Amino acid sequence: MRALARRMLDALPPVRRLRRAVAVREETIEGLKRNLAEAMRERDAYCGHMMRLENERKQFAALYEGAEQAREEMQAHAERLNAEREELTGAVSALQAELEAACRKLEDAGREMESLFNQRNVLEQERNELKAYLERDQAAIAALQTLVVRAGAEVPVAFPNGHFYSPVVDPREQRLSALLRKGPRISPHWLEQANGPMRALYGRLGRHREAISFLGSGRYRGLNPQFWPGDAWVLAALILEFRPKRVIEVGCGHSSCVLIDINERLRQSDPLDVTFVDPHPETLYGLIGEDDRWRSRVLARRLEEVDSTLFDSLERNDILFLDTSHVVKTGGEVAYALNEVLPRLKDGVLVHIHDIFAGWEYPADWVLEDHRSWNEIYMVRLLAEQGKGWRVEMFNDLCAKVWGVEEVAGSSLWLRKIE
Structure with a gap:
């Protein structure tokens, strides 16, 4: 259902x-x-x-x-x-x-x-x-x-060495020894000259320092007992500064080497006309070469035997370089130079005289130990301090002592003829 x-x-x-x-x-x-x-x-x-x-x-x-x-x-x-x-x-x-x-x-x-x-x-x-x-x-x-x-x-002599009338001193004399041992006495006048005109000239010479730096590497050698490096330096610098044309050197040696070296190194195109006067040039010949003899004029004779007209050829800034026996005596070349040669020089000629020292005195050991009875320095002092017509351009030993500059240390005195 x-x-x-x-x-x-x-x-x-x-x-x-x-x-x-x-x-x-x-x-x-x-x-x-x-x-x-x-x-x-x-x-x-x-x-x-x-x-x-x-x-x-x-x-x-x-x-x-x-x-x-x-x-x-x-x-x-x-x-x-x-x-x-x-x-x-x-x-x-x-x-x-x-x-x-x-x-x-x-x-x-x-x-x-x-x-x-x-x-x-x-x-x-x-x-x-x-x-x-x-x-x-x-x-x-x-x-x-x-x-x-x-x-x-x-x-023969009239008076023995050391006598009052003899120019040869006795180094045993106490007064002389005491005088020389005092050292140089520099007058205010020469202090003023050293710190004034000479210092100014030294400044100008210093401009040539590099050009003359070769000194000592040629014929001239600084280690020699005659012409010291300071003398050589001033000589070379003065030649570059004043440009002389001629140099007559009386008394030759190491300074001659400086002149020849300058001609070879610095004056090839315009060489110095150099005449050397020395009765015994053997020392010069031993320092220079055979060719150097032919490039220079060497008169192997005494100053008094040189034709005095030779010195008439020197013009302004030319140089008469004297380094002789340093002894003033009858018939000697120092007296001849002071009395016959220097007066006839022209205005502006430079004259060098060697072995001149500050204080116008020779070193004590030269007189007392080396027995040098030199007397040129006393005549030159008269020329420098009292002689009209001369001006001191450079005084090496004075400047070296006052400035304390080794570069100029030597014994050269440089004069200029002025009219």
């Missing part, structure tokens, strides 16, 4: 529609369930993916944090390396500077060693020359001693 009733009920249209609707809904619900299940699976998959992403993010964050820490460590390490690099750069620069300084010192040492070798060679040569001079001087002294013995035996 129930089955029949159900079939009858189902046969009714509304019921059929309702059942179809229910069936559709059930299908829809099943579809929704399937969709929901699919969505749940997708959600689970998404959640799993999100969890994996989160894990990856955490891993990445950990890696990033490690990388950041590593970067900071690398940066700190880089800063340390930069600091070390700067220190090393500074150390390298310092070492390079030290190396360059060491190289310069080595070069300087090399030049100094070369200079020392050259100086040694020069000194050895000068030693040999001095040895030769000494041997010649010893021979000359022996000859002079022989002459003295002969003179004492053969030359």
